[in-house]
Amino acid sequence: MSATTSTPIHPVLSNRRSPRSFDATATISNEALVAILEAARWAPSANNFQPWRFHVGVRGDEVFDSILSTLVPFNQSWANRASALVLVSIVNQNEDGTPRPISGFDAGLAVSQLTFEAHSRDQVAHQMAGFDAEKAAQTFELPTQIAPIVVIAIGTQGPAEQLEGVLLERENAPRQRKELSEIVLAGLPN
Ligand SMILES: Cc1cc2nc3c(=O)[nH]c(=O)nc-3n(C[C@H](O)[C@H](O)[C@H](O)COP(=O)(O)O)c2cc1C
Numbered sequence: 001m002s003a004t005t006s007t008p009i010h011p012v013l014s015n016r017r018s019p020r021s022f023d024a025t026a027t028i029s030n031e032a033l034v035a036i037l038e039a040a041r042w043a044p045s046a047n048n049f050q051p052w053r054f055h056v057g058v059r060g061d062e063v064f065d066s067i068l069s070t071l072v073p074f075n076q077s078w079a080n081r082a083s084a085l086v087l088v089s090i091v092n093q094n095e096d097g098t099p100r101p102i103s104g105f106d107a108g109l110a111v112s113q114l115t116f117e118a119h120s121r122d123q124v125a126h127q128m129a130g131f132d133a134e135k136a137a138q139t140f141e142l143p144t145q146i147a148p149i150v151v152i153a154i155g156t157q158g159p160a161e162q163l164e165g166v167l168l169e170r171e172n173a174p175r176q177r178k179e180l181s182e183i184v185l186a187g188l189p190n
Pocket residue numbers: 016017018019075126127128129130131150175
């Protein structure tokens with residue numbers, strides 16, 4: 001279901017959504033997965049620092065199972081049907097060891113590009129903050145300056161009816177946003 005926008009925007013933006021009804025029989029091609037990661041690679045970043053790092057698991061492999069095991073039970077219950085799970089981490093320090101608070105912003109841009117590339121290829125992507133970042137860091141033996149920030153489920157959307165209860169309700173609910181007038185604090189054109 002497309003978003004009801006106040007004015008037309010690019011269809012890949014209005015049609016994108018974060019479904020939970022993944023098709024557990026679908027697989028993702030290596031070509032599509034590489035293209036999705038390539039899209040992330042070309043995101044802009046402060047000083048071109050490119051602080052994003054990815055662990056990529058494909059359903060059935062060890063990396064997928066490891067990432068899945070870090071998700072909170074609610075997310076595990078639907079993300080286990082995704083074709084791929086991507087753990088996104090950030091390099092949160094500069095080379096001299098000083099903190100780099102802008103890294104999360106940079107990684108958000110990379111994930112945004114990844115998401116739209118996925119949707120433009122008839123895949124869907126659903127981001128999750130509901131995971132155990134400490135467990136993920138331990139599992140993948142990350143050094144202290146690399147911090148897990150989000151997990152993304154990528155795959156083919158399946159029928160909503162395979163979900164139950166609150167998951168089914170959310171799947172069929174219209175997408176909602178604050179009004180532009182609530183988020184543009186000054187200068188919104190008439
Ligand atoms: C950083 C981030 C973390 C999120 N974490 C979760 C999550 O843990 N579980 C979940 O089901 N959805 C999660 N979502 C999905 C949001 O709930 C969803 O994007 C939001 O409701 C808007 O829906 P839409 O993407 O379909 O427009 C997350 C989204 C983002 C961007």
